[in-house]
Amino acid sequence: MRSPKLIHGLLVFLLIFFFSVYLVPKPQMNVAQLPLKVDNIQPFVVEREQYDLKTSQCAADDFNCLIIEYSEDIKLNPDDAESYYRRGYVYDETGEYNKAIKDYTKAINLDPKDESCFFARAYTYENLEKFDLAIADYTKAVNLNAQYADAYCNRGLLLHDKGNYKRAIADFTEAIELNPADGDFYFNRGSSFDEFKQYEKVIVDYNIAINLKPMETDYYYNRGISYNKKGEYEKAIADYTTAMELNSTDADFYFNRANSYDNYGNFAQAVEDYSKSIELNSEDADAYFYRSEMYKKLGDRERAKADYKKYKELNRKP
Secondary structure, three states, X not given: OOOHHHHHHHHHHHHHHHHHHHHOOOOOOOOOOOOOOOOOOOOOOOOOOOOOOOOOOOOOOOHHHHHHHHHHHHHHOOOOHHHHHHHHHHHHXXXXXXXHHHHHHXXXXXXXXXXXXXXXXXXXXXXXXXXXXXHHHHHHHHHHOOOXXXXXXXXXXXXXXXXXXXXXXXXXXXXXXXXXXXXXXXXXXXXXXXXXXXXXXXXXHHHHHHHHOOOOHHHHHXXXXXXXXXXXXXXXXXXXXXXXXXXOOOXXXXXXXXXXXXXXXXXXHHHHHHHHHHHHOOOOHHHHHHHHHHHHHOOOHHHHHHHHHHXXXXXXXX
C-alpha cells in the first residue's frame, strides 16, 4: 500500500498537470502560410500583363487621364477590345472592380480568344473575393493558351485556398514545367506539399526557389518552419536568421526562431527572441505566453508570472 506521503505527492502532481493542460489555453505556434493575399506574407500571385503606354499622352499613374483617354478611344471605335481591356486595367488599379469587370467582359465579348482578358478578369474577381468565378476564368485562359504558366500558378493558389491541394500541386507543377526559372512556382508548390506533411518535397522545392531568388525573405522563413517540423532545429535557426538579415522588422521571424531555440534547449536565447518579437509586436499574446514558459524553464518565476498575466490581459481584449 502506498504511503500517505507518496499519495499526497501524486495528488499534487495530478492537480498541477490538470491546471497546466486543461485550464491554461496554449496558443498555436506560427506556421508556414501559402503566400496569398493575407497577413504579412508578400503575395506571389502573378499580376496582369502591363499595358503599353508608349502611345498614351498620360502619365502611367494619372488614372483619371487614362480613363478619359481610353473612353475617348472607345467612342471613336466601340468595337476596339483593346481599349476596353486598357480601361478595365485602370479601373482595377483604382479599386473600381465592378467597372473593371464590365470592361473586361466587353473586351472578351469582342475578342473571345484573347486569354489575357480572361486572366485580367480573373485577377479582378479575386479582388472582389469571387473566387469560383476567378477559377473559371483562369481555366478559360489555359484552355485558350496551354502555355500560360501564370494562369496555372494563380489557379493553383485559389485551389490551395479552397483546400484542394492535390489539384493545386498539379497546377504549380504545370507552371514549373512551362517556366522552370520562376522561384515563386516552386515556393507555392512547396507550400501545398506542406499540407500533406511531405516535408522532404517541401524542402526540395524551397531549395530550388532559394537558388533562383536568393534574396526572397519568405522562402527562408517557410523553409525554416519546415526544418523545425522535421526536428532539424539548427537548420531552422539558420534559415530564420537569414530571413532576419534580409528583414529585421518582422516579429514572426523572431517568434519562430525562439520556438526552435526552445526545441533545441537554448531557453535563454529563446527568451531574447521572444522579447524582440514583443518589441516589434507588443500586442502578440502568444509571445508573452511562450516567453513565460521559457522563464519557467529558467526558474524565473516572477517574470514567468508577469508574462502570463500580460498574456491573459491581451486575450481579454475584444
